[in-house]
Amino acid sequence: MSVRELVVLGTASQVPTRHRNHNGYLLRWDGEGILFDPGEGTQRQMLRAGVAAHDLNRICVTHFHGDHSLGLAGVIQRINLDRVPHEVTAHYPRSGQRFFNRLRYATAYRETVELVEAPVSADGVIAEPGGYTLEARKLSHPVESYGYRLIEPDGRRMLPDRLAAHGIKGPDVGRLQREGVLGGVSLDDVSETRRGQRFAFVMDTRLCDGVYALAEGCDLLVIESTFLDEDEQLAVEHGHLTSGQAARVARAAGVRHLVLTHFSQRYSEPDAFEQQARAAGFEGELTVAHDLQRVPVPKRR
Numbered sequence: 377m378s379v380r381e382l383v384v385l386g387t388a389s390q391v392p393t394r395h396r397n398h399n400g401y402l403l404r405w406d407g408e409g410i411l412f413d414p415g416e417g418t419q420r421q422m423l424r425a426g427v428a429a430h431d432l433n434r435i436c437v438t439h440f441h442g443d444h445s446l447g448l449a450g451v452i453q454r455i456n457l458d459r460v461p462h463e464v465t466a467h468y469p470r471s472g473q474r475f476f477n478r479l480r481y482a483t484a485y486r487e488t489v490e491l492v493e494a495p496v497s498a499d500g501v502i503a504e505p506g507g508y509t510l511e512a513r514k515l516s517h518p519v520e521s522y523g524y525r526l527i528e529p530d531g532r533r534m535l536p537d538r539l540a541a542h543g544i545k546g547p548d549v550g551r552l553q554r555e556g557v558l559g560g561v562s563l564d565d566v567s568e569t570r571r572g573q574r575f576a577f578v579m580d581t582r583l584c585d586g587v588y589a590l591a592e593g594c595d596l597l598v599i600e601s602t603f604l605d606e607d608e609q610l611a612v613e614h615g616h617l618t619s620g621q622a623a624r625v626a627r628a629a630g631v632r633h634l635v636l637t638h639f640s641q642r643y644s645e646p647d648a649f650e651q652q653a654r655a656a657g658f659e660g661e662l663t664v665a666h667d668l669q670r671v672p673v674p675k676r677r
Contacts, residue, residue, distance in 0.1 A: 602640050
């Protein structure tokens with residue numbers, strides 16, 4: 377049975393707290409696992425969340441600030457220690473290659489797994505592994521940063537009442553799907569488009585075109601909400617978003633489920649983030665993330 381869910385490993389921004397670990401997010405997408413922004417302590421959070429190194433197929437780093445990348449060293453070494461039987465691909469800004477190199481070889485260990493380096497240097501498609509397309513978009517932060525977007529291709533939904541009306545059943549249904557036409561009945565006559573699901577991961581950024589492009593039409597949007605609205609000037613100065621800004625992006629983009637995360641240590645109560653997001657007009661499903669939480673991708677429309 378396929379599983380599509382977000383496993384939240386950490387939700388703190390620059391400084392972890394007693395209740396929030398540094399960043400870390402695993403997207404389970406059918407048989408694949410994509411780890412986003414492994415901050416310090418990610419390996420231990422994986423253990424607590426029941427995530428194994430064998431679950432990882434891809435690592436996506438938005439930028440090389442420590443709270444988004446210092447866990448790389450431990451995660452990479454754990455992948456090799458556990459002798460993960462498949463290759464693992466790492467995406468990260470090409471401008472941070474020197475930081476990736478230092479983290480990959482921070483200490484001595486035995487390399488047993490093929491780690492494919494696939495740095496990102498421009499907007500566009502960065503991987504098409506089959507079953508989905510992975511895109512990157514540049515964001516606005518003091519250091520180069522990219523957000524990521526996963527898009528499932530559109531499919532077809534067969535309509536039983538129309539199939540019955542045309543007397544098509546059993547093996548003939550599969551034949552029609554393969555060939556497109558059967559006895560003068562086309563696939564369009566008995567089916568409709570099933571929109572593919574979309575997921576986006578947006579961290580450390582000011583409002584910019586990339587944020588909106590990543591969020592457009594998403595079923596699940598994970599987006600930073602470092603500051604509350606009353607601290608918007610701080611957000612602009614440091615290259616971050618407020619809860620209200622994130623919610624307005626989600627509302628404009630038609631997001632179905634919004635996940636707010638990456639909270640400043642200055643705030644101890646999460647309720648205010650939800651209140652401000654609702655006040656900004658977002659009416660979809662809303663999660664103010666906490667560590668070790670699991671968030672399912674919404675079912676197809």
